[in-house]
């Protein structure tokens with residue numbers, strides 16, 4: 001039986017803080033066994049878009065991605081952010097390999113159909129989106145795959161896909177082959193009962209408790225799609241799903257999702 005795979009997803013403010021990011025990268029390189037990293041970078045992308053005179057547009061945490069936006073986020077996620085993470089992991093002793101979804105057909109997406117909102121070049125992930133054979137090959141060669149938020153449609157079109165969604169889809173797909181843990185890492189210590197109090201971490205969270213917190217407004221904004229993805233992964237066979245601080249992955253403080 002293959003060893004448990006630990007998938008880490010990093011997003012949030014930490015990606016924009018070089019000193020903090022290098023702490024996370026050093027800790028990740030020390031994690032024993034097979035590992036895989038998925039990264040976002042939405043905040044930095046919005047800053048870059050504004051510097052270039054474009055207005056970032058997000059609806060419920062999902063970016064409306066017109067052609068000019070797609071060009072810039074591709075450069076930012078698949079270029080600068082992905083390659084900096086790979087270089088940092090290499091320096092920390094992990095043999096990282098950066099991939100967009102187009103590389104090795106790692107993740108094939110479907111362009112989101114136009115409904116009430118036209119999201120533009122945004123990709124959704126069908127059940128067979130993830131090339132598990134390729135990722136297994138890399139993991140067995142002791143390579144640490146680093147996946148960014150850019151996918152492709154198999155017909156030459158790049159697409160922008162939410163990084164939490166990619167992390168969940170990769171975790172669920174690989175869970176059919178081996179035990180998988182999924183770690184959502186960001187700048188807070190976990191899911192907080194009071195978003196302004198980092199000491200209010202909810203250590204164990206069920207889907208029913210999450211529904212109550214959401215209804216009460218205690219869990220909001222980007223945490224809602226994150227937890228929707230996280231519970232979906234737990235239901236679909238991922239062994240352990242954790243929400244934690246990217247700077248404290250080796251410490252016990254975190255939120256662990258529970259089936260009941």
Ligand SMILES: Nc1ncnc2c1ncn2[C@@H]1O[C@H](COP(=O)(O)OP(=O)(O)O)[C@@H](O)[C@H]1O
Nearest residue numbers: 011012186190191192195218219220221222223
């Ligand atoms: N109850 C909560 N606990 C923790 N974070 C919360 C909560 N409610 C809302 N949030 C917000 O959700 C954000 C995380 O979502 P998001 O910014 O999308 O993260 P990422 O960029 O890491 O994917 C946090 O920075 C925080 O401001």
Ligand SMILES: CC(=O)N[C@@H](CCC(=O)OP(=O)(O)O)C(=O)O
Nearest residue numbers: 011012040041042062063149163
């Ligand atoms: C379609 C869509 O919304 N894509 C995201 C991809 C990056 C991301 O998910 O970044 P974080 O994990 O840092 O939020 C975006 O462009 O913001």
